Amino acid sequence: MDYIVVGLGLAGLAFTKELEKNKKSYLVFEDHSQNSSLVAGGVYNPVVLKRFTPVWNATEQLDIALPFYEDLEIQFNRKYDYPIDIYRIFKSVEEQNNWFAACDNPVLSNFMSTKLIKEKHECVLADFGYGKLLNTGRIDTKTLLEDYRNYLLKKKLVRNESFQYSELKITENGVEYKGVIASKIVFCEGFGLKNNPYFKELPMQEAKGELITIHAPNLNIDFMIKSAAFVLPLGNNLYKIGATFNWKDKTQLPTEEGKNELTAKLETFITVPYEIVEHESGIRPTVKDRRPLVGKHPKHQNLAVLNGLGTRGVMIAPSIAKALYDHLENGIALDEEISIARFL
Template identity: 60%
Template sequence: MNVDYIVVGLGLAGLAFVEELINQNKSFIVFEDASQTSSLVAGGMYNPVILKRFTPVWNGHEQLQLALPFYKKLEDKFNTQFDFKFTTKKMFTSVGDENNWFIASDKPVLAHYMLPNVKKDVIPGVIGEYGYGELTGTGRVDTDLLLQTYRSYLTERNELITNSFDYSLLNIEANYYEYNSIKAQRIVFSEGYGLSKNPFFNYLPLNGTKGELITIHAPGLDIDFLLKSTLFVFPLGNNFFRVGATFNWTDKTGTPTEEGKQELIEKLEKVINVPYQIIKQSAGIRPTVKDRRPLVGEHPTHKNMYVLNGLGTRGVMIAPTVAKQLFNTIENNIPLDDEINITRFEE
């Protein structure tokens, strides 16, 4: 089999890149063994404002201009809703939060999303004595449904191999790569935290950060917005809610823990005051980078070997942008932005 590309990994980064290949009539084969679950357990939220400090997310506004049409096209393609838009309410914990909100909401970019008026209304079931700031233009992509749908789609097209990729079987020839009976002009690795085991790119400073979430059923909580405090609570419908997330920099397993659950319970009970039942707990390793920028670019010695990784906690927003940038670099010789290019880590 001869193809233009081998793509290893089908999280949000891999999916966005493959969609670019399809749109540009490039042939490919994808390897995906479902060993990395960060996209599947991610909250999937998009929000261009860092609510801890009331500052803009790096290139967040620009990323959304590309990301939202990208997911709309996928919804049309599969006749399935993936993008669930809702407002976000930031719960204030002090009068100072309110003052900082007013100041930030008047700044360029932030003014697109942060409403200047502060809400003081009582929300049944929610502890919010200092009021709330409200954000528009936010929402959630159901990454679980999207990835499952896309994997089924590629399976039907015979473009998905569900075996683990064995690096030792990759033959690097002068003008192509060969893996078993597959020959490809180029190869792109988008394996999430799995990159740490990749012998070609494991020199990059990818720091896996474990995140845990719980799904609860709370009949007494009736909110149709995302509630953000020290954690997030967003509605799934029928009084089910996703709650998260923890940040653990030492545990590199994808297994839910009792410690993670207890941390979420402790924080949740400072946010809501109604009974609830935990239905599910999940965990995954986010592919994070020390400078909080993606890892994109060509291997320093192996030509036509590329990496597309390090999307961290905001993969929904970043994936379409970096996938398009990498494609344009490969096919159209358009230079990558220095901020995301892996050359920044070369000595």
């Protein structure tokens, strides 16, 4: 076969879609050891909401990502993309001014409303009003990945097992793993990269994140709020609240500390009672220089990595999967910013 793919999070999904599109044969290994893509808020937003600056390459990424998710909606006849405006609560007049200055940036003008939003929402504290982001949204990554995994299971293209690195044989023309012979192998393990003897030296600075889901019947908002935390409406009076950043804890488990941090932040701007109905966590595969990790192993050219999606996997995955495919199959050079050659 053409490819073995290790890991079926957003990176693995995006790469196998690329393989399908190009009629390549493949087999995926997935062991459920990581769940960043499953718990993710799934938000796509091209503006850094702390500083009102553009996210790296955001426009180019969205141009590829939105049709990519639309194709999947058609393939599975299910909705995954939920467009939603984001309201950024201003803390001061100075922040308002910074927002309007940023609106002049040609990259951001498509996404930032130049009006100061003064709408009153009974349950939200926003004395200085809001800045509104347009053309933003949420991908329901959990439903998408479940549908995709079921589809691969039916076609016998995924094995629910842990990939054992010690069993991988590198041959003259490719690789062999437990009797499966393939031309190439692509590793998409998220934070699981740390166990991969071929790529574990890459400078991943994983960041654990926790989220809670609340039931708040009186909140009544149909836009996303960004303040000390984000509030993301899911429908049926449910809202996702996130997310923490913890650079030390390498476990997948939700913690009391994470939950308390989120509720304390939430209560600085939301005044209604709520009940916590879910608490989840995952590890974001972030990189020292905040750019993805893409490319071939310097010595073993049939081994490649697709990782480092960081805090923005939804926007980044489709374009870097395409870049890796074009690199491996068509010899197109990778952009220096994403190539792992920058660390080797």
